[in-house]
Amino acid sequence: xxxxxxxxxLLDRVRNRLAQDATEPSFASVAAAIRAEAGGVxxxxxxxxxxxxxxxxxxxxxxxxxLLADPAVSDVxxxxxxxxxxxxxxxxxxxxxTFTDExxxxxxxxxxxxxxxxxxxDAQPWVDGQLANAGNGxxxxxxxxxxxxAHGGTCLSLRVLRPATLGLDQLIAAGSINxxxxxxxxxxxxxxxxxxxxxxxxxxxxxxxxxxxxEVDPAERIVxxxxxxxxxxxxQHVVRLVARGANVxxxxxxxxxxxxxxxxxxxxxxxxxxxxxxxxxxDMLTALNTGHDGGAGTVHANSPGEVPARLEALAxxxxxxxxxxxxxxxxxxxxxxxxxxxxxxxxxxxQIGVLQRKKDGTVVVxxxxxADGGECCGTARLKQLLEAR
Numbered sequence: 113x114x115x116x117x118x119x120x121x122l123l124d125r126v127r128n129r130l131a132q133d134a135t136e137p138s139f140a141s142v143a144a145a146i147r148a149e150a151g152g153v154x155x156x157x158x159x160x161x162x163x164x165x166x167x168x169x170x171x172x173x174x175x176x177x178x179l180l181a182d183p184a185v186s187d188v189x190x191x192x193x194x195x196x197x198x199x200x201x202x203x204x205x206x207x208x209x210t211f212t213d214e215x216x217x218x219x220x221x222x223x224x225x226x227x228x229x230x231x232x233x234d235a236q237p238w239v240d241g242q243l244a245n246a247g248n249g250x251x252x253x254x255x256x257x258x259x260x261x262a263h264g265g266t267c268l269s270l271r272v273l274r275p276a277t278l279g280l281d282q283l284i285a286a287g288s289i290n291x292x293x294x295x296x297x298x299x300x301x302x303x304x305x306x307x308x309x310x311x312x313x314x315x316x317x318x319x320x321x322x323x324x325x326x327e328v329d330p331a332e333r334i335v336x337x338x339x340x341x342x343x344x345x346x347x348q349h350v351v352r353l354v355a356r357g358a359n360v361x362x363x364x365x366x367x368x369x370x371x372x373x374x375x376x377x378x379x380x381x382x383x384x385x386x387x388x389x390x391x392x393x394x395d396m397l398t399a400l401n402t403g404h405d406g407g408a409g410t411v412h413a414n415s416p417g418e419v420p421a422r423l424e425a426l427a428x429x430x431x432x433x434x435x436x437x438x439x440x441x442x443x444x445x446x447x448x449x450x451x452x453x454x455x456x457x458x459x460x461x462x463q464i465g466v467l468q469r470k471k472d473g474t475v476v477v478x479x480x481x482x483a484d485g486g487e488c489c490g491t492a493r494l495k496q497l498l499e500a501r
Contacts, residue, residue: 173252173270174220175209180252180272186314190268193217199314202457214259217266221256224268228254229359237261241357242340253340275344276322283323288316288451289461296464296481296494300447301327303501304406307447308388310413315451316459317410318342318386324408324449325350328382332406335378337371338386351378368392369430372399385409391430393423397437400444407444416448416465416477435473442469446497448477466490466497 173180179188179198187199193211197204211217221239225232228241238261243252253271280298283289289297300307301324309317309324325334325345335351336343343352353375358365368385372395375383381404385396388409400407413422420441427437448465464481468490478490 173224174216175211176220176268176270179207179209180270183274186272186274188268188270188272190217190266192265199457203455214265217268218258221258221266221268224254225256230254230357232256232258234258251341273340273342276318276342277344277346278319278323279326279346280323283320288320288459290483293461293464293481293483297324297449297461298327299498300324300464301406302329303498304382305446305497305501306400306405306407306444307449308408308419308445309410309449309451310416310419311410311451312412312414312453315453317451319459320449320451320461321384321386321408321410325382325384328406332381333379334382334384335375335380336384336386337368337375337392339368339389340386343384343386351380369395372396375399376402376404380404382406382408387411388423388426390426393426394430394432397427397440397444401440413450416450416463416479419448419465419477420475438469438473438475442467442475447480447494464494466493468493 173188176188176190176196179185179196182198182200184200185198186201187197187204188207189197189199189204190211191197193213193216196207196209196211198207199205211220222232224243225239225241228239228243230239230241232239237258239254239256241254243254251273253273255269255271257267259265280289280294284291284294307324309321311317322343322345325336325343326347328334328345328347330348333349333351334345334347335353337353337355339355341352341354344350353371355368355371356364356366368390369392372383372385372392376399383396383399383404384407385392386409388396388411396407396409411419411422413419420438423441424434424437427433432440445467448463448467449461450463450465451459452462453459460483462483463479465477466480467475468478469475478493479486479488480490480494482488
């Protein structure tokens with residue numbers, strides 16, 4: 113018969129006791145807390161059962177730890193205690209993992225927020241943070257929203273940040289880049305053309321960028337600036353700078369803009385911004401216009417044609433007007449590489465575009481290569497850029 117001694121009330125008392133101890137809970141301290149709260153009437157079987165429940169809850173990502181450990185999983189989403197979803201490369205799927213109740217989800221979210229050095233409570237009901245890398249180099253980006261802001265209960269979103277170490281040959285073998293496109297992007301890198309990898313969330317932008325950086329001449333020094341440590345190209349001379357958010361006292365923030373400026377003083381051959389999503393676009397374009405050829409970065413965009421408008425919006429956050437943005441962009445960036453994620457979960461480089469300046473001074477992106485074989489008006493322009501280098 114299943115024991116009824118290990119009740120929810122007992123577990124709550126144990127949690128409260130452990131919360132009064134500032135140290136990290138250990139196996140021995142959890143066991144001692146259980147025995148103390150049970151009044152010494154708990155048998156070995158019930159003790160082990162309670163230990164398993166609490167150790168799972170109090171260590172790592174709790175019930176979600178096994179999901180995050182799966183090498184195929186990129187996202188873990190919790191909408192409710194009985195609604196846990198994962199993305200393992202084929203779209204979102206319902207996971208078998210569940211929580212006992214809403215309070216359990218809330219406790220996990222608050223504990224992870226504390227681990228990330230953030231505050232999450234009724235006064236600050238959402239959090240965006242970075243969990244420290246595990247020993248295998250895998251990090252996790254955390255986002256959580258508490259009820260009642262999240263109407264159905266605490267929502268937890270975890271993005272697994274695995275180092276982008278795949279090479280170009282591996283992407284070709286996986287079907288992400290075909291042989292014709294691979295030859296073009298190799299020449300783009302070798303000729304030191306500045307490029308942006310664009311696409312939607314989860315399309316594989318960082319993976320493609322990492323693969324291309326591995327093609328850079330070994331004699332060159334690459335300085336990577338990132339919001340989260342994802343880029344890990346197989347190149348012998350890479351310096352990685354990672355931004356940092358403010359702590360619970362709202363001090364100590366280090367922005368991408370700060371790091372781009374620092375990168376300029378580090379004798380870079382190539383400056384790379386892992387993800388351009390704010391006013392740092394101003395500093396990146398300025399850097400690429402000061403003699404630093406071959407720079408790169410990633411930008412969220414639905415299509416290559418929308419890149420200029422996307423950068424306009426980001427530059428406005430940094431105080432750069434539309435005319436100045438287009439002038440800087442035309443001089444700083446030559447190529448756009450667009451990747452998409454299809455419904456079956458596969459990722460592919462679908463377009464290579466070049467930037468052209470119109471008579472009115474604005475910049476547009478025209479296709480130089482398309483995976484679907486569609487019309488390309490920029491092929492001659494790309495050839496001209498490559499031959500000029």
